[in-house]
Every structure is written in C-alpha cells, then in structure tokens.
C-alpha cells in the first residue's frame with residue numbers, strides 16, 4: 001500500500017522552488033491511479049519522490065508501511081524516453097535490472113526471455129533501440145521492469161510519444177498485465193482517455209505549487225469493452241471539465 | 248566487415264593513393280630538382296631502407312606514440328568521467344583545466360628535455376600531456392552531457408555509482424573519446440616528429456631523427472623514405488582507431 005501524507009517537495013537551487021505542497025492520497029495494494037494535470041504542476045516530481053530518486057522536504061511517503069527509500073527493489077520506474085540505453089540491444093536492455101542485481105546468467109536469460117516473449121518483442125532481441133519502433137521500445141522498458149517482479153509500477157507518460165493506435169495497443173497490454181499480476185500502478189499522463197482507461201482513481205493536479213485539485217473515482221475501469229461504453233465517455237468529459245474549469 | 252564492403256573500401260583507397268602518387272610524380276617532374284624525388288625512387292628507397300635502418304627507427308617512433316596514447320587514455324578517461332559527473336570535484340578542476348588547456352604543450356619541450364633527458368621518456372611525456380588533456384576535456388564534457396533521465400532510469404533499477412559509470416557514463420562517452428583520440432593522433436605524431444628532430448641521443452632516435460639525418464646528408468630519397476614511413480604509421484594507427492570504433496561502438500553505425 002502506498003500512503004502519502006501532506007507531501008511537500010522543494011527544489012533547492014540558487015532560488016528554492018516549491019514544486020508540491022499538501023499532497024495526500026493513498027493507493028491500496030494492487031490498485032491503480034492516474035495522475036493528470038497541466039505541464040509543470042509536479043507530476044514527474046511526485047513520481048521521482050515515490051521512486052526514491054528525489055528527497056521530499058515535508059510530509060510522509062510510506063510504501064507498505066515503510067518510509068520511501070532509494071533502490072527499493074520492488075519499485076519499477078518507466079519514463080517516457082531515454083529509459084533504454086542506446087548501446088545495449090533489446091535483450092541487454094531487458095537484462096539490465098537483473099544484471100545490476102547480480103542474478104546468475106542462466107536464470108537471467110530465462111527471466112528475460114519470458115518477459116520479452118510475453119510482450120511480443122523476443123524476435124527483436126538483437127536490435128538496438130534505434131532499430132526499434134517507439135512502441136517496441138516501450139515494450140522493452142516494460143519487459144525490463146517485469147523481470148524484477150515489482151509490486152509498484154511508476155510510469156511517467158510512458159506512451160506519450162506514440163501514435164494513437166500503438167498507444168491503445170500498449171494500454172491494452174498494460175491493462176492485461178495489471179489484471180494478471182495486480183501490482184499497484186501510478187500512471188502520469190497528459191491523455192484524458194488514457195487516465196480513464198487505466199486509472200481506478202484519477203487525481204487531477206493543479207500547479208504552482210502542485211497540489212491535488214480533485215479526485216475522480218473510476219471503479220469501472222478494466223471492465224470488458226470499457227473503452228466503448230457510455231460511462232467511459234462520461235468520465236472523460238468529467239475529467240476534461242475539472243481540468244478546464246477547476247470544479 | 249563483409250568481404251564486398253572490404254573490397255569497396257580497398258578500391259576507394261586505391262583510387263585516392265593513385266591520385267596522390269600522380270600528383271607527386273607530376274610535381275617532381277615539373278620541378279625537376281633533386282630535393283623532390285619522384286614516388287618510384289622514394290618507395291624503392293623506402294623498401295630497401297626498411298630492412299636496414301629505417302625499420303628500427305619506425306619501431307621506436309611507433310612505440311613512443313602507442314605507449315603515450317595508451318597511458319594517457321586510461322587516466323584521462325577515468326578522471327574526465329568523474330569530473331563530468333561529480334560537480335564538487337569539477338569546481339576545483341575546471342579552472343585549472345581551462346587555464347592550462349589552451350597552452351601549447353610543446354612550449355615545455357626545453358624544460359621536459361632538461362628534466363627527463365634526450366631519450367624516450369621526454370618524448371613520451373610530451374605526447375602524453377597533449378593527449379591526456381585532449382581526452383580529459385572530451386570525456387568530461389561528454390560525461391556532463393549524459394542524459395539525466397537515462398541515469399535516473401538505471402538508478403531506479405538499483406544501480407550503484409560504479410554501475411552507473413559502467414552501464415551509462417562510459418558507453419555514452421566512448422564514441423566521443425575515440426573521435427578525440429583520432430584527432431589527437433595527428434597532434435601526437437607532429438609533436439613526436441618535432442621532439443625527435445631537436446632532442447635525441449643519436450642511434451635509433453626515431454623517424455624524426457632519421458629524416459633530419461638524411462636531410463643533413465642531402466640524401467633526398469632517404470629523407471622521403473622517412474616521410475613515407477611516418478605517413479604510413481599515422482595512416483595505420485588512424486585506420487586502427489577507425490576499426491576499433493566500429494568494433495566497440497556498433498550502435499553508432501546502424
């Protein structure tokens with residue numbers, strides 16, 4: 001379970017900048033939440049804090065009751081770009097997490113093949129990232145995090161550089177996964193449909209300093225054919241309304 | 248490299264070599280002076296001399312260049328990467344580097360020779376500081392430019408600092424380092440030639456010494472044999488670095 005209480009984050013450079021203030025929410029084990037909000041409102045900042053890569057200046061962040069710390073093994077972070085290393089092939093990129101953890105090579109190979117097969121990228125294992133499509137690249141990034149058997153997925157606009165069709169394909173893949181594994185998931189996105197399709201709860205942020213403006217419950221997420229249901233469109237309109245009018 | 252591509256590269260080079268030889272021959276015929284012998288006589292002398300004195304001289308010079316490149320490369324890359332990544336060390340080192348980098352190091356030749364003598368050490372050291380600074384600055388700048396998200400995503404996989412260097416910083420700097428190395432190779436050979444001509448112990452003093460000796464005796468064809476030897480040495484080393492880059496940075500050539 002993820003529990004965030006009165007979180008405050010300040011960037012301390014020459015001038016200090018208050019990026020997040022008074023952010024509180026909880027995410028129950030195995031649930032998903034989508035975060036949406038204007039550019040610069042601190043969405044990435046929040047994920048970095050959850051990933052243990054950035055220290056917070058106030059409040060509390062608890063993951064399964066423990067204060068967040070760097071290198072928590074069961075947390076996976078997937079970024080929009082640059083997640084893959086250009087000098088490693090798809091397979092080497094997928095192996096990276098296991099390699100860093102010193103997993104023996106036999107076991108590593110098996111886990112990597114399993115994850116890559118599951119995402120349909122095993123046949124591209126010898127390609128370098130430059131030789132993969134944007135969608136395939138994100139599949140590699142997902143496969144890499146899957147090899148580590150995470151219980152918390154943090155994703156920062158993972159599909160935003162993809163075309164609409166590829167994007168929907170990956171959203172479906174991600175949903176299937178989540179339904180199979182039931183890991184907790186925090187997804188930052190700019191795309192309203194994506195937020196409604198993948199978030200059981202949608203947190204709408206506003207900026208300067210970043211805080212939660214509104215929470216929309218979306219329990220029907222994951223239902224068969226949700227994308228084409230009336231309710232889905234209603235939720236999307238509702239999210240749009242809150243973003244535009246602030247209520 | 249597949250055979251067909253190799254053949255193509257070979258034929259490209261043959262054409263270039265042919266053009267240079269024709270120009271050389273034309274210049275030599277047009278001038279018609281003993282101090283510019285044609286390519287035929289020069290290469291003939293080169294072939295003969297290689298089995299005599301030129302061979303050991305060539306070996307000495309090549310050894311000096313290779314030793315200084317290798318010994319400069321390793322510490323420069325390591326230090327450069329650390330400076331590029333760790334702000335607090337860079338703040339101390341950057342002013343030092345900026346002040347000393349633009350100074351032409353050859354100016355220290357008299358001092359270096361006085362301190363280290365006329366033998367190998369002074370020459371290797373002179374090339375060493377030139378290459379060292381070149382690679383240091385390149386590695387530092389390259390390490391500074393490494394994408395932060397890339398580092399973050401590898402950190403999030405649980406990587407420690409050493410693993411960040413190994414998986415992210417080093418491979419990201421490598422192509423730039425090899426390019427810098429190829430560029431400093433030219434400077435290194437020029438400095439070597441110069442230092443071999445002005446400071447040597449006689450004997451097998453290297454190609455610079457060999458060329459100066461031939462010049463003093465007005466043996467023009469021998470002098471040109473030395474020039475050819477130096478040219479070939481530079482070319483082969485350059486080709487080697489080129490090959491090395493393709494070999495160890497395959498992702499750069501997709």
Ligand SMILES: Nc1ncnc2c1ncn2[C@@H]1O[C@H](COP(=O)(O)OP(=O)(O)OP(=O)(O)O)[C@@H](O)[C@H]1O
Nearest residue numbers: 011012013017019038039040041042043044045046
């Ligand atoms: N390293 C930093 N130093 C100082 N300020 C920063 C730093 N990183 C981000 N900020 C500031 O913090 C605020 C939040 O940034 P953040 O990247 O979290 O926004 P975001 O919501 O992810 O935006 P986007 O949707 O454009 O990705 C921005 O105003 C930004 O200028």
Ligand SMILES: [Mg+2]
Nearest residue numbers: 043044045156
């Ligand atoms: Mg962001």
